[in-house]
Amino acid sequence: MNPLPHVWEFNASDLLLHNTPDDYWVVLDGKVYDVTLFLDLHPAGRNIIIDNGPDITRGFLGIGHPERAYDYLSDLVLGDLKEDPVQEPTTAHRYNLLYWATLGLLLGLFAYHCATS
Ligand code: HEM
Numbered sequence: 001m002n003p004l005p006h007v008w009e010f011n012a013s014d015l016l017l018h019n020t021p022d023d024y025w026v027v028l029d030g031k032v033y034d035v036t037l038f039l040d041l042h043p044a045g046r047n048i049i050i051d052n053g054p055d056i057t058r059g060f061l062g063i064g065h066p067e068r069a070y071d072y073l074s075d076l077v078l079g080d081l082k083e084d085p086v087q088e089p090t091t092a093h094r095y096n097l098l099y100w101a102t103l104g105l106l107l108g109l110f111a112y113h114c115a116t117s
Contacts, residue, residue, distance in 0.1 A: 008032075008079030015054045015081075021046065025078070027055045033076040041072075 010025075010032045018025035024036050026049065039046035052059030060069075 009082045010079055011082045019054060021050060024050065024053065026053045027057065027081050028060055028073070029057050030081050032078045032081050033073060034078050035076055038072060038076055 015025050015027065015032070018034070018036075021039065022036065024034075024039060026033050026035050035049060039049060042049055048059070049056060
């Protein structure tokens with residue numbers, strides 16, 4: 001008897017690791033899709049998907065895509081999303097990253113200065 005096929009599960013932080021135009025995952029109705037290769041095939045262009053991501057549920061359903069779009073989806077699916085909803089990166093989060101990146105750079109420069117003087 002064959003075991004049931006394994007269903008991969010992902011969480012919001014997995015999505016944030018695949019959040020560039022060269023490696024782009026989205027969520028649609030609780031399922032995770034790798035749309036990297038599809039972006040350039042999308043009839044309405046790649047940007048509209050990225051602008052509506054990573055959780056494209058509202059955008060995708062709002063347009064009322066025809067059956068043809070769902071055929072693509074079955075080729076792109078990776079698995080299920082474990083946590084809901086996906087956390088969009090907030091402005092505060094972005095500033096936080098900028099803060100730590102700047103602090104890291106300054107400390108690096110300071111360490112270099114101490115080591116070379
Ligand atoms: C992986 C996700 C998506 C797939 C597989 C997909 C697929 C498709 C397909 C096959 C069409 C052509 C439909 C036709 O034959 O009439 C289409 C059109 C369109 N899609 Fe998507 N789509 C996706 C995501 C999105 C998202 C997130 C948006 C944002 C709102 C969007 C907006 C549109 C629009 C506006 C059109 C109409 C283009 C036109 O007729 O000129 N799509 N999509």
